[in-house]
Each structure stands twice: as structure tokens, then as C-alpha cells.
Amino acid sequence: MLNNSFFYFLTLQLYKEKSKHIAVVLLSLVVIFLLSSVLFISSSLRYSLFETLEAQPDFVVTKLKAGEPSTTPIDWADELLEIYGISKVTPRVHGRYFFKSKDKSFLVVGVDFLEEQSHKGIESLISGTDIKSFLSGDNMIVGEGVKKFLEKNYYRNSYQFLTPKGVFKKVNIVSTLTDKSNLLANDMMIMPQALAQEILGYGQDEVTDIAFNVVNPDEWQNINDKVLELHYDLRIVSKDEIKKLYQNLYNYKGGLFLSLFIVLLLTFSLILYQRYNMIYSTERRNIGLLRAVGWSINDILKLKFLETISLVLISFILGVTLAYIYTFIFDAPLLKEIFLGAENLENSVAFRPVVEMGVLSSIFFIYAIPFIASVLIPVWRVAITDAKEAML
């Protein structure tokens, strides 16, 4: 039966009722496109984030005051170094600087460029810029979002910070980070640690927190307990806890997926309803005609199955490919704001293509099975009745 004339008849049948099919395909296309786009954005962000988390220090220690994070004494770094098993202790200085007139804020990050690793890091980040001149004055490197925002506000080459002491501090913009790092560095201002301390109002012996690594992963819990014994007013956060927090954040965002799934299921109910209605009018007569000219029940079911699977495949392939193009080529305008926000600086993130086949196949089966069933069950009911009766 599956010869050329059969396919010709199948496509002819589809083409004849194209107005009805186009409506169904368009409806399914919109749902699949939206759902796939959201899943693509979520997978891409999660993948990039978890990969970068691997490079982050294992633990971060912060001093608490009244239950809130406070400035951490830099001496704690020496205490941490004395614990056997701890390596690469890095005091970090970072905080937000508020641009009051426009209600926007930047993340000021102080880096100790005298450290060998930081020196190498900055060299690779701003290749083409003279490192010596960068380190000699009050200079900073900014993320793409900061650069665009400052340029809009006529700060092209430098910015005047107002320190907590009420003094203006002019800092030159030496370089802009590439847009490939926007996911982490869009709102970042990277500068020498002493300068960041001055801008954020920290003392010379104060830092925001202290990061460190533990050489043996099996010793994490042991080191965690030892560090907690150092002071009562410290908080220690491990990399695993941060991973869990991000996972929870995505679960929260997953509420959106759920609402889209509900829309998807509602669409299927609609299709189901439409199909049940149609089977009692024109399609019922068509099936009766086919039975009268000698088609078996099997042949009719094959025809209807292939007809439906063609529609399912067309809408699924179109929906997923359009979602891919929208997310990974056009960087998901509008939808990305659900994940990245739009209250502060504009962030133009280039999403890394991540296609999770498991998720895609789940969408396909959730979509295809009710669709096919909603067509084949009524068709089978009509096909088993007498041809004369079906045509009435």
C-alpha cells in the first residue's frame, strides 16, 4: 500500500484540506516554539554557569555582623592558610556601586594584580593593552554593559566615582571586556584591589570575603568544620551550595515551563475536541467512500496515521528549528529577560548552543501521542462501521 500512488493520494488529501491543517500546525508551532525557546535558554545558561562554577574557588568565608555579611578582616586569610589542606587563599574585594541619577548599579571588583595568576589572567583578557601603564595609574576594565551605559551618559574614557568619604575619584577606562564574557561580566568594573577598597569605603585591612580551595575533595567536610571553629561570626559557603542555589533558581524559573506545558495541553484538548467534531461530518463521509471503493480498515488507519504524523513532524521540526534560530542566532530578544532580568544594565548575552535531546524527545512525545490518538481513535470507530452507514 505504501507505494507512490498512496503517497500521492496522501499529500493530495493533505493539500485539499490545507486551510484546516494550517490552523492546527500554526497553533502547535507557536506552543512548541515557545516551549523549546525557554528550554534552550535555560539549558544554555545552566550549562555555561555550571561549567564556570568548576573554576570558582571551593569555599568562600565571610564575616557576619548582626546576621548580615560584613567586611572581613584580611588577617583571617593567614589563619586559613595555617589549616592543613587549604590552598590558594584569595581575599576578594567586590561590591556594588550605585549610579544614583539613573538608578543603575555596577559591580566593582578589586583584583590583586601582583599575584602571578591574576597578572596572567589580565594579560590574556586585555591582550593589546599595555599592562604596565594599566597598573601604574587609576585604571579599570569594564564589561560591555557598563561601557555602553557610561557612553550613553557621556563618560567615554573615564568615570568619576564618589567615594563614601565624599571625595571624587577619577578612574580611566582602559579596555572593555569581550561580549563573550557578558554572562558574568556585563556589569563588572575590574580594577586594582586598593582602588576598589577606596571606592567601596573599605579599610586597607578589610576585604569583602576570602575564597580558598581544598586540595583533597574528600576533606571538604573536615575543612568546613575546622574553618567554622575559627570564629563564631563567620559564614562559609561551599561551591556545592552555590550549585544547589542556582539549581533552585532554575526550578523557580521552571514555573514558567509548567505554565507553557499547561498551554500545550490546552491546545491538545482543543485539537482533540476539533477532531472529534469533524469526524462526524465530512471526514466520516470520506472514510465511508474509501471503504465503499474497497479500502480495508488497516489502509484507512495507515492513511490517517501518516496524515497526522506528517502534520506532527512539520510543526515539531518547524517549531524547534525556529526556536533554535531565535535563541542561538538572534540571542532570544524579550524571552531572555525572563532569565536575565531587565531592571539594571542591558545585557546582550550570546547563548551557547545546548540541545538536550532528552528534553526535545519528551516534548515530541507529549505533543505527538495525544495528537495521533485524537485522530486515530475516532477514525477507527468510523472505519469499523458499515460503509453505507458511515456515509449517511
Next chain:
Amino acid sequence: MIKPFLSLFTLLFLLMIAVLFHYINYNFTLEEKKLNQIVVLTSDASLALSVGYDKSREIRSSTYNSIYPELSTTSSMEFVYAQ
């Protein structure tokens, strides 16, 4: 198969080829390298979410010290032992 459907399936096939071509030719290592450079330099991998001043990067402060200010509880038996 009638002509309009042949054209439609060809279009779908071309779309899929274009997507596959984009995926294969995407420079995964460059982006990964740039992000890792930022993390190594700043020792921080938190997302640059575009959220309000008071909410930004609050992922850092949303955990707490599990033992602070946990102090050993004094039970009534301790007074007995003390006596």
C-alpha cells in the same frame, strides 16, 4: 508526492541542515575560555543578572552559617551534675 509538499519537505530539510551547520561551526571553546578567564581573575562565577540594586547577586548572601549562633543547650541535668 505532490509538488507543494516536495517543496515544503525540502525547505524543512534545508532548515535542519542550516541549524546543524551553525551548531557544528559554533566556537564553543572561545566562549568557555573567556568565561573561565573572568572566573580565574575575579574568583567569582555569579551571573550578571540585570536586577535591582538591592537584589543583585544575592545568591552570595542567601546561605547561612549552619552552626552560628548554635550554642550547646543547658539541660536540667547539668545543674544536678554541677551540684
